[in-house]
Amino acid sequence: MRIIQVSPYSWDAPGGVQIHIRQLTRHLQERGHEVLVLAPGDVPGRHGHVHIVGRTFTTWSNGSTAQISMSPRTMRNLARAMRAFAPDVVHVHEPFAPGLGLKATWSAPAPVVGTFHSYFPRETREGRVYTALAPLLRPTWHRVHQRIAVSQAARHSAKGRMGKGDVKILPNGVEVDRFASAVPARDVPAGRKLLFVGRLDPRKGLPFAMQAFIKLAPRYPDLSLIVVGDGPQRDAVHEIPADLRSRVHMKGKVTYEALPTYHRAADIFISPATGAESFGIVLVEAMAAGLPVVASNIPGYRDVARDGRESLLVTPSNAEALAQGIAHLLDHPEECTRLGANGAMRAQAYAWDSIIDELELVYEKLAGIQRREPVLAGA
Numbered sequence: 001m002r003i004i005q006v007s008p009y010s011w012d013a014p015g016g017v018q019i020h021i022r023q024l025t026r027h028l029q030e031r032g033h034e035v036l037v038l039a040p041g042d043v044p045g046r047h048g049h050v051h052i053v054g055r056t057f058t059t060w061s062n063g064s065t066a067q068i069s070m071s072p073r074t075m076r077n078l079a080r081a082m083r084a085f086a087p088d089v090v091h092v093h094e095p096f097a098p099g100l101g102l103k104a105t106w107s108a109p110a111p112v113v114g115t116f117h118s119y120f121p122r123e124t125r126e127g128r129v130y131t132a133l134a135p136l137l138r139p140t141w142h143r144v145h146q147r148i149a150v151s152q153a154a155r156h157s158a159k160g161r162m163g164k165g166d167v168k169i170l171p172n173g174v175e176v177d178r179f180a181s182a183v184p185a186r187d188v189p190a191g192r193k194l195l196f197v198g199r200l201d202p203r204k205g206l207p208f209a210m211q212a213f214i215k216l217a218p219r220y221p222d223l224s225l226i227v228v229g230d231g232p233q234r235d236a237v238h239e240i241p242a243d244l245r246s247r248v249h250m251k252g253k254v255t256y257e258a259l260p261t262y263h264r265a266a267d268i269f270i271s272p273a274t275g276a277e278s279f280g281i282v283l284v285e286a287m288a289a290g291l292p293v294v295a296s297n298i299p300g301y302r303d304v305a306r307d308g309r310e311s312l313l314v315t316p317s318n319a320e321a322l323a324q325g326i327a328h329l330l331d332h333p334e335e336c337t338r339l340g341a342n343g344a345m346r347a348q349a350y351a352w353d354s355i356i357d358e359l360e361l362v363y364e365k366l367a368g369i370q371r372r373e374p375v376l377a378g379a
Contacts, residue, residue: 001088001363003028006078006104007039008097010056010067014199014230014253016281017093017117020172025049027173027356036085038078040069040100053077053100065201065232070099079107088367089113095144096137096158105143111366114144116167119153119278119300126276127157134161141165146362153299154278170359171304172281173352179288180344182260188249191222194326195266195291197259197282198273200231205272205296210239210248211319212272212326217244220330228254228262263289268329268336271295272314272322280304283311284350287343292336294325310343 005021018039025035029049041052054074056067078100082090087110095105095114105112120127141147141158147167149155155167194213198204206227213225227237230253240248251262263269269286271293277300284304286293293305297313305311312328315321329336 001367002034004082004085004087004090005037006092006100008068008094008099008101011039011041011052013067021093027352038081051081053081068099075103078103083109089363095140102140105140111145113146113362115148116154116158117150117278119157119276121275131161138162145366151279151300152303171350172279173355174284174288174350176288176347176351179260179263179285182264184265185261188226188265189224191224193266194225195262195269197228200229200233203274203276205274206233206236208272208319208322209270210236212323215323216326226262263291266291268326269293274317284347288347290340290344292329292339310339310346
């Protein structure tokens with residue numbers, strides 16, 4: 001099939017949607033599909049299978065930053081590129097996103113698959129805006145031939161405001177084998193290690209991780225904190241007292257290839273997100289590496305790493321609760337082993353092969369393509 005993937009966010013910026021599209025595209029190509037990615041970015045033009053249709057500007061939304069494009073030239077480039085490719089199906093990620101999300105949904109020259117990645121709690125400013133705009137967004141909702149949400153939280157966020165229309169839940173895929181088999185990083189200290197991974201913006205909760213570490217450090221002198229990621233809260237390390245700062249290791253932005261090495265070197269994964277996460281992909285990556293998880297008890301996390309089974313879920317935005325959860329695992333290594341083993345098994349449900357199988361069925365149905373009978377092994 002000829003498939004277009006549309007990202008409303010800059011192809012050159014880190015983000016879960018962009019990582020998802022990169023991996024999805026690679027797996028589709030490995031199965032013989034021809035895929036074109038349309039996105040904004042730093043250098044407009046065609047770059048292999050990626051077409052950067054316009055430059056971006058930075059906006060703030062839902063406790064995080066995003067780089068999007070809304071210029072008329074970008075919209076014309078998008079529509080022109082879609083027509084020229086003549087796709088069988090167009091997969092728009094975030095159909096409601098200003099700029100490319102909305103434009104691609106309305107201009108697509110083929111059936112549209114729309115994936116809703118976001119979760120907007122009603123009590124937040126963004127949630128109230130989303131609710132107020134719902135009547136204006138409903139026509140776009142009905143332009144999408146197959147709606148997909150990455151989690152129950154994302155489904156509830158979208159469908160709860162739009163009303164009628166089915167939404168299929170299809171989670172983000174993860175390179176499970178990569179995280180399970182990586183060689184541990186060497187540029188880490190000895191002793192027990194906590195790992196935080198994510199953009200360093202308010203909704204990821206890095207200050208709560210720092211505060212929890214301050215509480216734990218005197219009790220556990222062999223404990224250190226590894227922080228992987230970059231963003232506006234990178235200076236949160238200055239909250240750490242000078243005598244403890246050598247035990248906090250800020251790794252900055254690392255490549256996706258290097259990321260699993262830090263998981264394999266850590267003992268406990270922590271994710272004190274403050275509430276707007278739609279899907280805990282960082283939790284799945286940690287589980288794939290066999291790590292026990294201590295994370296916020298928020299809707300986007302509950303269905304991924306279940307409390308008491310693969311994780312300990314604690315009160316959000318509460319450093320004391322986070323510290324208590326971590327301390328429980330540090331004091332009970334057998335619990336770490338149990339949660340880590342359970343997580344490794346559960347992570348298999350998010351392996352890309354099964355995700356691609358389901359998505360191919362969606363594409364084929366919309367494109368009117370008859371699926372060939374599978375060739376049985378040994379036939």
